[in-house]
Amino acid sequence: MxxxxxxxxxxxxxxxxxxxxxxxxxxxxxxxxxxxxxxxxxxxxxxxxxxxxxxxxxxxxxxxxxxxxxxxxxxxxxxxxxGRRPLLYSFQASLPRLPVPSVDDTIKRYLESVRPLLDNEQYTQMEILANDFKETRAARLQRYLILKSWWATNYVSDWWEEYIYLKGRSPIMVNSNFYIMDFLYVTPTHRQAARAGNMVHAMLQYRRKLERGEHAPLRALGTVPLCSTQMERMFNTTRIPGIETDIVQHLTDRKHLIVYHKGRFFQVWLYTGGRHLLPSELETQFQRILNDTSEPQPGEHKLAALTAGDRLPWARARIKYFSQGVNKVSLDAIESAAFFLALDDEPEGYNPAKNNSLDSYAKSLLHGKCYDRWFDKSFTLISYPNGKMGVNVEHSWADAPIVGHMWEYVLATDCFHLGYTEEGHCKGDVNRGLSFPTRLQWQISEECQDIVETSYLSAKQIADDVDFCGYLFNEFGKGLIKKCRTSPDAFIQLALQLAQFRDQSVFCLTYESSMTRMFRDGRTETVRSCTSEAVAFVRAMEDTGATNAHRLVLFRKAAEKHQNMYRMAMTGSGIDRHLFCLYIVSKYLGVDSPFLTKVLSEPWKLSTSQTPQQQLNLVDTNKFPKYVGAGGGFGPVADDGYGVSYIIVGENLITFHISSKFSNPKTDSHKFGQHIQKAMTDIQALFKLDNDKKTEEHAKCVHLENGKKHI
Structure with a gap:
């Protein structure tokens, strides 16, 4: 004791x-x-x-x-x-892990997906490769993948970010970055500084709620939670170029913004006295920048072209010319900023009286002048002198629905909560006591200027090759499609297959993006929309001897097949992410697989994506029908293919964003848009004829019944 x-x-x-x-x-x-x-x-x-x-x-x-x-x-x-009022990240620890499908199921579904694209001899060869892989190498690779799925929160997402995005050495402008547009019909003020002031303030409000986890979590059916991990890196994030691979740098709350205008970079502080700058104060700061007549420093005007060109020259230049002195200080200011704001000097936006206005607007958002966006920032907010806005988004850190969620909040807050005075200025008193925005200082040598110019010329060649078509389909929309008792997405995907065949006279491997955010750290999965059922339907549409009743039967089979594939992709039973990860494991282990090599080298000649509307409660489109977004788009994935993004807006509008390359004589974005319009109306006519037939049969029955009663 x-x-x-x-x-x-x-x-x-x-x-x-x-x-x-x-x-x-x-x-x-x-x-x-x-x-x-x-x-x-x-x-x-x-x-x-x-x-x-x-x-x-x-x-x-x-x-x-x-x-x-x-x-x-x-x-x-x-x-x-x-619980009653969950916060944004309340469900993160309860989300299940993404399951690893069985190799047999994945290969079976893969062979089924390529069957309509291959002739008998090609399909037999693919079967031989697939069976050889399944019998010799698959089991070993699958064991390692399952082992990874036990310790990683998601067996796909880290490799997807690293190998699909960060290891790429080609330019990210057009090839990777995407854009989102402003309201289609409404511009709440035509004062550039005022609109930018309200939008930036709304973004700061969104960031504060994001950091506190105060946003309501996104939930399917209003109940099933979706992963919110990607939202954590929305602000204060930059893609940093590297020699072999880039990295995504995310910092804690930063109190400044970088603004680009006419070749000059300005630093604007976002806080004063421990609070955010008010919209009127931000308007004052942005107007000061617009009024500034100083000239760019030598090499400053096109400096951002470094982020638009090849990654390796940018990485080497960053190490050699931006690792010390004033250049390092200024670059650090850009890379640590909350986000990047570009005050453009040429108006853009949808104008029904001007041909191709949507095309010009899209190209401006996608690549601009190749030196007036900082393409490495998580997003660049773009402000036009007519009051229109938009964003260009770096893709590695998140997918489109993540930025779309923020953009919906910002647009609604700008118009319905912050508002403007009768003169179009931001509401609130003008604070003239704020210190002026600070010019970033640069010392760009002639050798570095040559690298900037080389990057600019490379980027400009890519930008000039983008053939873009923005197309508003308003003959009908979601309302009429639902009356046909079919999925709007399946309807549009089958219309795209019909348009593709009419445009190219062949079927092609088709990519549709689906989300896997019902799982922890989930990102996307591929839906292979060109199915045997879709091919049968398209061939019937082009067969003059086929009846509309037969075509309609084939359409319903194809639509049901597409919906089932979409559901399987969402629930972890997709094809492409599993094969992608097996391929990465094979490279780690030094295992050569002709089957996986061939699968991963197949080109997606038609790449498609739907922009979802996620917060319908923010804007009552029945009360304010003009306050509808135009969605966004991306560049062509294949040199000889199309990129198609679409948004189903309200009940009566579908907006298509179509991209291809001028350099390929076989593609034409505007012609493809015409094919989409014709395909949509042709499919809708099947239901119209079917409904007319049912109405006629019903009338006959009523007539006969009335006749019996009369007798």
Whole structure:
């Protein structure tokens, strides 16, 4: 038995002796330990119960409007375990891991997807390659992949970011970055500085709520949570060029913004007295920049072209010319900024009275002049002198729906919460006491200027080759398509297949982006839209001897097939991410696989994506029908193919963003847009004829019934 003095001096074992602690103290400590243990047990029990519930995906395969009793019970349990007011990141620990599909299932689905694209001899060769891979190399690669899935939160996402985006050495402008447009019909003010002031302030509000996790989590069916990890890097993030691979640098809250105008870079502080600058204060700062008549420093005007050209010259120039002195200070200011703002000097935007206005607007957002966007920033906010806005987004850190969520919030906040005075200025008092924006200083040598010019010429060649068509389809929209009892997305995808065949006279490998954010750290999966069912439907549409009834039957089969593939992609049973990861494992292990090499080298001649509307509660389009967004788009993926992005806006409008390359004589974006219009109306006519036939048959039945009653 140690003495009382020993009990006081041995601090690491104070509770071993009954003489050291009273009975009451021991009881309190025991109760605290028990309560803490019980509390932790309940937290983990709730978390893993919710994770088990969220691992069920049967609900997504049920027919629309025909929810089973088991799914209703499941939804009720998910709601009960989700809590009343969850925050943005509340569900992160409860999201299930992305499952690794079996090799047999993936290869079976892959062979099924390429069957309509290959002749018998080519398909036989592909079968031989696939079976050889399955019997010899697949099991070993799959074991390593499953092992990775046990310790990684997502077995795909880190490799996808690294190998698809960051290791690429070609320019990211056009090839990777994408854009999102402003409201289509509405410009709340034509004062450039005022619109930029409101939009930047709304972004700062969004960032504050993001950092506090105060945004409501996105949920499918209003209940099933989606992963929010990508949102963490929205602000204060820059892609840093490297010799072999780039990195994504994300910093904590930064208090400044970098503004580009007429070849000059300005630093604008976003806080004063511990608060955000008000919209009127931001307008003042931006107007000061617009009024500034100083000339760019030598080499400054086209400096941002470094981010538009090849990555390797930019990485080497960054090390050699921007690692010390004023150049390092100025570059650090850009790369650590909340985001980048470009104040353009040429108006853009949709103008129905001007031909191709949407095309010009899209190209401006996608590549601009090749030196007036900092393409490495997480996003560049672009402001035009007529009050229009837009964003150019670097792709490695996140996918389009993430930025789209922020953009919806900012547009709604700008118009419906912040507003403008009658003269079009930001509301609030003008604060003239703010210190002026600070010019960034540069010392660009002639040798570095030559590298900048080389990057600019390389980027300009890419930009000039982009053939773009922005097309508003307003003959009908989601409302009429739903009356046809089919998925709007499946309807559009089949129209794209029909348009592609009419344009090229052949079918091609088609990419449609689907999300996997029902899983932790999920990003995207591929839906291979060119199915055997879609090919059969298209051939029937082009067969003059086929009846409309037969075509409609084939359409419904193709649409159902597409919907099922989309659902499988969302629930972790896609094809391409699994094969991609098997390929990466094979490279790590030095295993040569002709099958995987061939799969990963296949070109996506038609690359498509839908821009989703995620926060319909922000703008009441029934009350404000003109306040609709135009969505966004991206550059062509293949030299001889098309990139097509579309957004289903409200009930009566679908906007298409179509890109291809002028350098390929076989592609024409405007011609393809015409094919899309014709395909959409041709498919809708099938339902119209079917409805007319049903109406006629119903009228005959009524007539006969009335005749019987008369007799």
């Amino acid at each position: 140690p003495s009382r003095k020993t009990c006081h001096t041995i601090s690491i074992m104070p509770f071993l002796s009954r003489d050291c602690v009273s009975v009451q103290t021991r009881a309190v400590l025991s109760a605290m330990l028990f309560a803490t243990g019980l509390w932790l047990f309940l937290i983990y029990l709730l978390r893993y119960t919710l994770k088990a519930l969220l691992s069920y995906h049967g609900w997504i395969f049920e027919s629309h409007g025909k929810m089973s009793t088991s799914t209703k019970v499941w939804l009720s349990l998910v709601k009960m375990f989700s």
